[in-house]
Amino acid sequence: GAVVSQHPSRVICKSGTSVKIECRSLDFQATTMFWYRQFPKQSLMLMATSNEGSKATYEQGVEKDKFLINHASLTLSTLTVTSAHPEDSSFYICSARDYQRNTGELFFGEGSRLTVL
């Protein structure tokens, strides 16, 4: 199946700093990628839809100035958590769909666990 790679898998940072998470589609072009957040024992929450070459679409309640998304190429989207605080500690997961396959299935990255001290 298609492969989506996410980096870093774990990151610990101090409160007030910014953290960048990368999401790459390794064997297909992804014009659209999706960023999710998942708190312990809770469901996936869609944060935003990342669109190659244009602005991301954020879900209601997600601060676009805090969670910066850049999708500059067909294989790379980045999520930057700016001025991170302990409440931002969570599991962040990206996914992408291979539209050439036209199956609708999402391929997920490995996830990035962020801990803000």
Place this chain on the structure above:
Amino acid sequence: QKEVEQNSGPLSVPEGAIASLNCTYSDRVSQSFFWYRQYSGKSPELIMSIYSNGDKEDGRFTAQLNKASQYVSLLIRDSQPSDSATYLCAVNTGGFKTIFGAGTRLFVKA
């Protein structure tokens, strides 16, 4: 009403039994249906997809879809302890978004 509903569980079954996971969805124009498995601390992985009414079997897994009832299910035969995970039902209406249910936690007791 939530767009995709699942019983949160936990569903507990003995090893070797059949585990039955259920999901209902609200949007009648939904076209694609998926079951993802998520182990604790890991990201979801696709285990089944189904697009038309009826059953689809893959090894120990069978997905069932009934569009008239807006119902999709996953059966796991000969359940193993390694099947213990959260199972996410996902629905796509043909647009960009895939809507996920909250997931059902399954425990398979050895």
